[in-house]
Amino acid sequence: GQQLNQSPQSMFIQEGEDVSMNCTSSSIFNTWLWYKQDPGEGPVLLIALYKAGELTSNGRLTAQFGITRKDSFLNISASIPSDVGIYFCAGQLSTDKLIFGTGTRLQVFP
């Protein structure tokens, strides 16, 4: 089945650093979503993007819907220990199904 290419696979950073991750696809999507999964929990929606070129912020998080509609980026500024977790991108077509990325595991050291 189709999956999105998400990178990096894992990141180990120091508290206070900025983080960038991205997701690319061979398919065009109408919606891009970013989820975070805390250890031992299910994924929770962070940001949703609905238009090519759109840049959306949620606190220290900023995400962009790529202009080609085939990619998306997530940035986290000034990381803190509670940012630890797995971040997933997801693309949505006109159907009811989401296609998920392989995830970026983030570890933040004090």
Place this chain on the structure above:
Amino acid sequence: DVKVTQSSRYLVKRTGEKVFLECVQDMDHENMFWYRQDPGLGLRLIYFSYDVKMKEKGDIPEGYSVSREKKERFSLILESASTNQTSMYLCASSIVGGSPYGYTFGSGTRLTVV
């Protein structure tokens, strides 16, 4: 607070056992999904259901079946559990037509088959 509830957080089963994973949502969503999560492989769709008694295979349906007798409940069945089915299982739901907010996930069931 809307919820997707998975009945067990942790399960340990023996090889060959028939295993039932239960998922209940209280949002009146038409769509329900079962995913499997493995390190480095992300979320892989096992089955989804778009209405009561309706189901469709996902990307990795082999060794699994599902049941949806009521709108709020979607069950994943491992007919004869094997060690390679040791994994984290996530249930999700959404409205028909694709919610602009994507899916709502449960907290997951971590299944170990010994």
